[in-house]
Amino acid sequence: MNGTIYDVVVIGAGPVGENVADRVVRGGLSAAIVERELVGGECSYWACMPTKALLRSAAALRAARQVPGAREAVTGDLDVAAVLGRRDSFASHWKDDGQVAWLDSSGIALHRGQGRIVSANEVEVTGDDGTRVTLTARHAVVIATGSSALLPDIPGLRDAAPWTSREAAAASAAPRRLAIIGGGVVASEMATAFAALGSSVTLLARDGVLPQAEPFAGERVTESLRESGVSVRLGTTAASAHRDHSGTVHITTTDGDRIEADEVLVVIGRTPNTHDLGLDALGLTPGTWLTVDDTLRVVAEDGTPIGDGRLYAAGDVNRRVLLTHQGKYQARAVGDVIVARAKDEPVEDGRWGRHAATADERAVPQVIFTDPEIASVGLTASAAEAAGIRTRVIDYDLAAVAGAALHADGYQGHARMVVDEDRKVIVGFTLAGPDVAELLHAATIAVVGEVPLDRLWHAVPPYPTVSEVWLRLLETYGR
Ligand SMILES: Cc1cc2nc3c(=O)[nH]c(=O)nc-3n(C[C@H](O)[C@H](O)[C@H](O)COP(=O)(O)OP(=O)(O)OC[C@H]3O[C@@H](n4cnc5c(N)ncnc54)[C@H](O)[C@@H]3O)c2cc1C
Numbered sequence: 001m002n003g004t005i006y007d008v009v010v011i012g013a014g015p016v017g018e019n020v021a022d023r024v025v026r027g028g029l030s031a032a033i034v035e036r037e038l039v040g041g042e043c044s045y046w047a048c049m050p051t052k053a054l055l056r057s058a059a060a061l062r063a064a065r066q067v068p069g070a071r072e073a074v075t076g077d078l079d080v081a082a083v084l085g086r087r088d089s090f091a092s093h094w095k096d097d098g099q100v101a102w103l104d105s106s107g108i109a110l111h112r113g114q115g116r117i118v119s120a121n122e123v124e125v126t127g128d129d130g131t132r133v134t135l136t137a138r139h140a141v142v143i144a145t146g147s148s149a150l151l152p153d154i155p156g157l158r159d160a161a162p163w164t165s166r167e168a169a170a171a172s173a174a175p176r177r178l179a180i181i182g183g184g185v186v187a188s189e190m191a192t193a194f195a196a197l198g199s200s201v202t203l204l205a206r207d208g209v210l211p212q213a214e215p216f217a218g219e220r221v222t223e224s225l226r227e228s229g230v231s232v233r234l235g236t237t238a239a240s241a242h243r244d245h246s247g248t249v250h251i252t253t254t255d256g257d258r259i260e261a262d263e264v265l266v267v268i269g270r271t272p273n274t275h276d277l278g279l280d281a282l283g284l285t286p287g288t289w290l291t292v293d294d295t296l297r298v299v300a301e302d303g304t305p306i307g308d309g310r311l312y313a314a315g316d317v318n319r320r321v322l323l324t325h326q327g328k329y330q331a332r333a334v335g336d337v338i339v340a341r342a343k344d345e346p347v348e349d350g351r352w353g354r355h356a357a358t359a360d361e362r363a364v365p366q367v368i369f370t371d372p373e374i375a376s377v378g379l380t381a382s383a384a385e386a387a388g389i390r391t392r393v394i395d396y397d398l399a400a401v402a403g404a405a406l407h408a409d410g411y412q413g414h415a416r417m418v419v420d421e422d423r424k425v426i427v428g429f430t431l432a433g434p435d436v437a438e439l440l441h442a443a444t445i446a447v448v449g450e451v452p453l454d455r456l457w458h459a460v461p462p463y464p465t466v467s468e469v470w471l472r473l474l475e476t477y478g479r
């Protein structure tokens with residue numbers, strides 16, 4: 001057993017697991033991390049980084065074309081090979097040497113292989129060569145195993161060798177014809193990316209485009225996708241699919257249309273990586289999302305902590321929020337609370353306490369890197385109403401702000417602020433427009449800080465920036 005006893009064992013070395021391990025080591029505990037694929041997880045190699053790299057060059061080109069003077073300097077089209085090459089470097093060429101070096105320098109032990117829980121404080125790791133080692137955790141086992149692409153039971157689809165987000169993110173070329181099933185975040189971003197890379201894209205958005213966002217977000221993205229040549233089919237999906245001998249995929253839609261494509265990308269959500277994790281050893285059901293309390297301890301249906309309260313789950317696997325930054329936020333809370341409990345220090349698990357992931361509830365920021373970008377935090381107007389909040393919704397045309405007109409000719413955008421009328425604070429904020437991503441954090445601070453509208457009048461946005469929309473929204477609200 002020498003060398004296999006640690007204070008904390010983390011299963012999964014995605015962004016979340018890495019941050020948990022880092023945090024506990026900084027707190028003076030020892031940590032091991034178990035990884036079956038690449039250290040860095042989905043985000044680094046097949047999700048956030050490569051997909052944003054696929055989108056960025058086209059966005060920069062669009063921006064240049066919207067400003068006279070710069071526009072004339074653009075003499076060519078998107079260099080697809082250069083885009084894919086830059087994407088490769090952002091995916092570290094699918095090698096994890098850099099991340100492994102970081103683990104080493106941080107004093108975190110790496111065990112490569114499939115991790116399976118065998119008891120409340122033991123994890124068995126099976127390497128590729130079949131060798132097994134059992135790791136014992138003195139204080140905590142943390143599940144940070146993330147999620148994988150979900151495939152629907154559409155007749156013929158699995159045999160048609162569909163792409164998931166992995167194949168799209170790592171594509172070595174843009175297919176001539178790409179059909180996309182799904183209308184959510186990945187579908188919208190990948191339709192934007194592949195249309196710019198030259199594919200003829202058909203988007204089958206059964207529940208609409210970006211149905212979770214404010215309605216104007218989905219409408220603007222739909223309009224822009226159509227302008228860039230994407231065939232957006234709302235309210236329909238694939239009823240069946242098959243790939244013929246020549247490699248063409250034939251899709252029949254639920255409304256009877258037939259579509260031909262060279263690849264079909266299926267992006268309809270995620271499934272938790274808990275199938276082969278040994279959950280049954282603790283009375284949990286393999287393949288299910290894990291439920292956690294506010295300090296990220298895994299709990300049973302009745303709220304009782306599992307495994308003497310020493311089993312935690314953070315990131316995608318607990319289904320609270322499937323975003324890297326929010327998972328890393330959870331990781332900081334988990335790491336710190338494990339250290340506090342190990343050292344018998346007070347646990348601050350109240351609302352906005354150091355050890356509680358309170359922001360998961362109603363203050364989650366997200367940027368969707370479509371054209372236009374969609375940046376949002378907190379609740380949409382309809383979600384706020386459904387939560388019983390007495391709301392007032394303030395809308396403003398972003399193009400009417402001086403900074404927007406300067407930013408680009410023909411700038412189009414929209415901002416919405418959702419106000420809790422009883423508390424006079426902002427509970428939701430959404431922006432749609434070019435380059436609005438970097439505007440979002442001001443809204444996140446206003447929502448998390450529950451800054452009263454009266455005080456926001458004293459937060460003066462500089463002239464002439466797009467941030468002046470804050471002043472315009474307040475003026476529209478009235479003083
Ligand atoms: C196409 C796409 C684009 C995205 N873009 C963004 C974005 O721009 N911004 C954003 O915030 N989020 C984005 N996301 C979401 C983001 O990728 C996830 O929220 C994030 O990766 C979750 O991190 P995680 O550490 O929980 O899980 P993961 O990144 O999935 O990492 C989990 C790790 O655990 C390992 N593992 C699993 N089971 C075991 C086991 N039993 N034993 C050993 N190892 C195991 C896996 O191999 C993996 O390395 C995107 C997702 C997709 C699909």
Ligand SMILES: NC(=O)c1ccc[n+]([C@@H]2O[C@H](COP(=O)([O-])OP(=O)(O)OC[C@H]3O[C@@H](n4cnc5c(N)ncnc54)[C@H](O)[C@@H]3O)[C@@H](O)[C@H]2O)c1
Binds near residue numbers: 185205208369
């Ligand atoms: N920029 C970002 O922040 C970013 C980028 C990509 C992904 N992500 C995260 O990754 C996660 C996964 O993204 P996603 O796009 O796969 O999921 P999603 O939940 O965003 O969208 C899935 C979509 O598929 C549709 N759908 C569901 N079941 C279907 C079915 N059987 N047939 C047809 N359509 C169906 C739904 O209407 C939904 O809109 C999301 O939670 C997202 O937050 C974030």
